[in-house]
Amino acid sequence: MTDFDRRRFIGASAAMGAGAWAASAEGKPTAAASRPSGPTAEPSGAADAPPPPPVVDLGKTGIRTSRLAQGTGVHGGNRQSDQTRMGFADLVGLFQHAYDRGVRFFDLADLYGTHVYFREALRSIPRDEVAILTKVWWPYDGPRSETGVPHRAQDVRSTLERFCHELTTDHLDVVLLHCLTDARWPDKMEPYMQALDEAKQKGQVRAVGCSCHDLGALKTAAVTPWVDVILSRTNPEGVKMDGPPAEVEAVLRQAKANGKAIIGMKIFGEGALADSRERCMAYAQAHDFLDAMTIGFEKPEQIDDVLRLMAKHPAAAA
Structure with a gap:
């Protein structure tokens, strides 16, 4: 289908049929001990x-968190x-549904x-049961030619304080430098890296890393000791990779062999491969280097x- 709409990708599933979804309601905890704790929602009447x-x-x-974010x-x-x-009500409701289904990883x-949307979700979702990943959009600080190293380092410190305030939390589980596109990024990002290291030492941040939107930047991340976590685009067709x-x-x-945690994104090519999502999921689950994946549900x-697709195609053993 050429006009496939991500907002309706479920309805296009040949296996399930359009309109075959039942409304969901909260149920009792049913997860096994090896699964995330917390309530599990069940479709109404099923x-x-x-x-x-x-x-x-x-x-x-x-x-330690859910494989799906x-x-x-x-x-x-x-x-x-x-x-x-989507608006506050729908997005906060979506966060709650994800939590009820056992998702314990949230990518912000x-x-x-x-941040402020997930803060509202944290009114009912226990903070200590979830991992929060967020990202620093460093271009907000302005051109490097107009800002000195001390300024950029202080900006990161202030930004992390703001993030914690926006989320009403005292720590962030994973903080990434967002959208790196240059193989020489460690030289340019040194003030940010130093400030994030300080935050790790204080316990304000548990892990640091980057999201990459360039192969050279990704290759650099794979061999950079500072990096704990890499967020990388992956799917079988190379869409938006x-x-x-x-x-x-x-x-x-290589990154995995070097001790990095690998989180996959663009699993369905930002919706472009939604009608091939079972193939995409099987592809992602077959990779033993992939620790987790994030998908932008709506x-x-x-x-x-x-x-259901994750259960049908279990992850390869690391």
Whole structure:
């Protein structure tokens, strides 16, 4: 289908059929001990709630969370995204549904403007049961030629304080430098890296890293000791990726061998591969270097569908 709409990708599932989704309601906890704790929602009038996602160790960070994260940055920019454009009630409800289904990993960013939305979700979601990943959009600080090293380092410190305030939390689990596109990024990002190191030492941040939108930047991240976590685009067709799938896979395997945690994004090519999502999920789950994945859901049915696909195609053993 050429006019496939991400907001309706569930309805186009040949296996399930359009309109085949039942409304969901809260139920009693049913997850096994190896799954995330907390309530599990079940479709109204049915007993076919999807299995919760597995709990995984996020590389060597010491963070243990669900293999699936709720993403919030579809078509994101200027502190908004498709998720924030849903409005507070719908997005907070989506966060709650994800939590009820066993998702314990939430992927936010300053660039998406999603902190305050998740803050509202934290009124009912226990903070100590979830991992929060967010990202520093360093271009907000202005051109390097107009800002000195001390200024940029202080900006990061202030930004982290603001993030914690926006989320009403005293710590952030993962903080990434957002959207790196230059293989020489460690030279340019040194003030940010130093400030994030300080935050790790204070316990304000548990793990640091980067999201890459360039193959050279990704190759650098794979061998940079400072990096704990890499967020990288991966799917079988190379849609919105940093290079051909085989080439990106080789870099990610190297990164994993170097002790990095690897989180996959663009699993469905930001919706372009939504009608091939089972193939995409099987591809992602087959990679033993992938610790977790983030997907920008917009409807509860999409979460349920992906959880079923994850259960159908279990992750390869690391």
